[in-house]
Amino acid sequence: MHAFLRNRCPFGALALAPPDPERRSRTNHSLSLDDPDHAATRPPQDALSAWKLTVRAGSRVEHERHDTLDDALHAARAHVTALAPTARRGPTHALIREIEPRDQVAARLELRGPKRRMGGVDLRGDGSLAAWTGRIAKRAVEGDDALAALREVLTADR
Numbered sequence: 356m357h358a359f360l361r362n363r364c365p366f367g368a369l370a371l372a373p374p375d376p377e378r379r380s381r382t383n384h385s386l387s388l389d390d391p392d393h394a395a396t397r398p399p400q401d402a403l404s405a406w407k408l409t410v411r412a413g414s415r416v417e418h419e420r421h422d423t424l425d426d427a428l429h430a431a432r433a434h435v436t437a438l439a440p441t442a443r444r445g446p447t448h449a450l451i452r453e454i455e456p457r458d459q460v461a462a463r464l465e466l467r468g469p470k471r472r473m474g475g476v477d478l479r480g481d482g483s484l485a486a487w488t489g490r491i492a493k494r495a496v497e498g499d500d501a502l503a504a505l506r507e508v509l510t511a512d513r
Contacts, residue, residue, distance in 0.1 A: 405468075410434050412441075412462035412478075424468060428506055431464045435478055435502070438462045444480030456480030466509065474505050 406427035408419040421427035442461035447454045459480035467473050474488040474496070484501035487493040488508050498504025 407465075407467045408434075409465040409467075410438075410462065411465075412438055424466075424506065424509060427466055427468075428502055431466065431476060432502055434464060435462075435476065435484065438478055439482060442478045442480065442482055457483065466505070468509065472509050474509050476501050476505060 406421045406424055408421060408427050408430055410417045410419075410431075419427075419430060421430060438461070444456045444459050444461060446456065447459065457479050460477045461480050462478040463475060464478070465473070465475040471490075473490050474486065477485045477487065479485060486496035486498065486501035486505040486508075488496055488505070496504045496508050498507070
């Protein structure tokens with residue numbers, strides 16, 4: 356501690372106190388993977404391979420977990436059906452640009468699965484659906500039925 360602070364600070368003596376040997380060291384808390392107590396805290400293997408569905412609509416975010424891709428897509432279709440009446444948007448102005456309803460995303464549904472597979476569906480402001488895949492750079496998936504096209508792409512990655 357600096358001499359100036361030691362002379363002026365009433366807590367100077369406390370700051371220089373030796374560490375308490377009864378306290379556990381921060382660097383001494385590593386757990387072994389073979390430790391049975393640590394194994395009990397790990398999630399089961401099938402929970403890691405489940406499909407996760409995230410629904411973002413406005414400021415509301417919901418997370419669901421499904422065992423199979425078909426279950427997750429069935430739940431996604433139910434969410435799209437429920438959100439479709441509230442998805443309609445009018446044109447919006449941002450700075451000097453007008454954003455058409457087909458370019459606005461009213462709700463986004465993301466699917467994450469085993470082997471880093473990821474895709475989703477955007478519910479647009481005009482009520483249409485647009486399927487996509489990818490984590491960072493989203494690639495559009497073409498098809499008449501967006502959820503069916505997404506299913507084909509996600510099952511082809513196996």
